[in-house]
Amino acid sequence: MSSEFAARVPTLWHGHDIARQTTTRLIADRETLVVADSSVAARVVADYSARRIEVDAHSMTVTAVAGMAEEIVRRPPSVIVAVGGGSVLDATKIASLVLAPGRMFDFAIERASKSALTFLPDARPPVDIVAVPTTLGTSSETNSVSILKNESGYRLIVGRSLRPRHAIIDPCNLRTLTSASVREGALEAFLRLAGASTGSRRSARGRRDAIALAGALLETASGDVEAADSRLRLARLSAATQRSAALRGHDPYSARHWYVANEVAFVLQVRKMVATAAIIAAVWRRVCSGDPRWGDRGSLEEFWTSVAGRVALPLDPPTGIAALVDRWGIPPPLRPTAQAIRRISAATETAWGNRYPMLAGLFADDFCDLLRDSYWSEGR
Structure with a gap:
């Protein structure tokens, strides 16, 4: 066959x-x-x-x-x-x-x-x-x-x-993709690398590959994404995230933002990267506060400071990723109601949290706090 x-x-x-x-x-x-x-x-x-x-x-x-x-x-x-x-x-x-x-x-x-x-x-x-x-x-x-x-x-x-x-x-x-769609795709590939880089005990090769690919993604997507050569390069870099050591590590679930964004996207019926744009800075604030349930602070800071300077982003990871989302024009969803926040939080705990290794030790109340701390559009 x-x-x-x-x-x-x-x-x-x-x-x-x-x-x-x-x-x-x-x-x-x-x-x-x-x-x-x-x-x-x-x-x-x-x-x-x-x-x-x-x-x-x-x-x-x-x-x-x-x-x-x-x-x-x-x-x-x-x-x-x-x-x-x-x-x-x-x-x-x-x-x-x-x-x-x-x-x-x-x-x-x-x-x-x-x-x-x-x-x-x-x-x-x-x-x-x-x-x-x-x-x-x-x-x-x-x-x-x-x-x-x-x-x-x-x-x-x-x-x-x-x-x-x-x-x-x-x-x-x-070629028919809008510039905004291209940058959304670049952000998805970039955060795949960044998420893997919040895991501890990464190999030296894995760190090098992640930093090299992430820096190239940032530089290319910050330039002229209307150009065919730029789109080809971004697509190749995205594919390369799966063909290098960048995503290999001892923690296969280190991209913890993904699991929360998954539930936000489903409940609010928005694109995955729109959901991710809302929550990523709040997730990184928890990593950088030293909460190991969300990731390893030292690993994230090492990764971010190695790539942020290439496109003049703030060196503080939560501040820097929020600035990148804003610079690339990724629109946040409308602020969810209190009921929607409770629904997302309960679904996240049931699917990925509590005893599961993806978001181990995190519960609905943790996700409620995260969502209240996230970046939303207030609408009109």
Whole structure:
């Protein structure tokens, strides 16, 4: 079903105007299914002769994923080309599990209905996936992680069987993004590195890789992000976060802001990075106050002071990240009601806090305090 998958990470292809030629070569003489975001299909995959499913990126719920899985298993392909943003790539990766032995797809869906984090049994991918991103920052094209939206929230599924075989980054597929969207993606990639850098006991190589990539992300995204070369570089840097030692460490859950932002985004129905923009400075204030439940103060300060000066940001991490969010124009959500804060806090404790290692020792009251201390728009 799938070609030999010896590589630890997907093969990365990148460059101007390479997507069509590279994809054509990779799918030649193979039973192919194209899964494409309907908003980009006419522009990106209009002349593909392969069987095609067009999906709405804003409706990638568990129901939509199950529908995709039914189409995949009805006529199993030997390669799937996934074209779209992170939600489309994630959905395709999960749906492809229907071709895995041992009813892995059913296991993933069922487990995600009960748990915020699902680890899949270790197995090679059941089908080759060629991931062609049309947004940047998520790194879904190069990672072994997917987000599934169900009635409980955004659930995290992790496993080697989700890893694409190839990733194709072409700035032509990123040209319709607004500058604001590009910087949101850059911030997502940057905070992936920063979050990992709040963990203690990092290797010297991991620290070096994180600082080098983070500095390059800051410098590039602070420049002319309308330029195709800049978009290509940012997309490559985002992919590189998964292909270096930057995210490797003894604490796999060190990006603790992610778990709170996940619940904020679901309850308030806002984009993940908008939710992150609201809470990140408040999280870092807790790290820098010396609360080890949120991260290691020394590690965060070392990381931040190594990169902030490149773009003239304040050297105090909470002040500096707030300044970056403001400089890049990431809009905060409207201030949630007291009821919404209680709902988010309870959901965060239930899914990630208390006895779970992601936010161990943190409870609903801690998250209420965090959200009251976060940065919100007051509206009119």
